[in-house]
Amino acid sequence: MPAAYFQQTTCKLQRAVNTILTEGNLVDSLEELYRGVENLVRENKGGELYAMLEESCQTFVAGTMKSTVENGIQGSVGLGGDGGVRAVECIESCWAKWISQLVCPYERSKRTDDRDLFGVFSITWIGHIS
16 A cells, blocks of 8 residues: 555545534545545554544543533532532533534534444454454
C-alpha cells in the first residue's frame, strides 16, 4: 500500500471525526470513509488508525467536552447552588450528545447508508486486535 494512500485516508478520517464531534457537515461520504478504513485494516494498518481515532476522541473529551461540563456545573454545588441538579443535567446532556455523535451521527441529515462512526471504530478495533 502506498504511503500516500494511508496519509490521504487518515486525513479524511481525521477530518470526518472532527466534523462529527463539532456537529459540522461531512465533506466525504461515510461509505467512502468506511471503505478506506476497511482497506487500511486489510493492510494491517488498523492499529495505527485506531490510535489516531482514539487520540482524536480523547483530545475532544479533554478539551471541548470538559470545558462544556465545567462551565455547565459552575455554581451548581455549594452555597447558593441548586444541590447539584444542574451539574447532573449538564453531565447527562454531554453524555447523550457524545453517544449520539459516536453511534448515530447525521441521523437527522440526508444519510443514505447505514454506516456510522461506531462502525468505523469497530472495524479499526478488529484490525487492531487481530
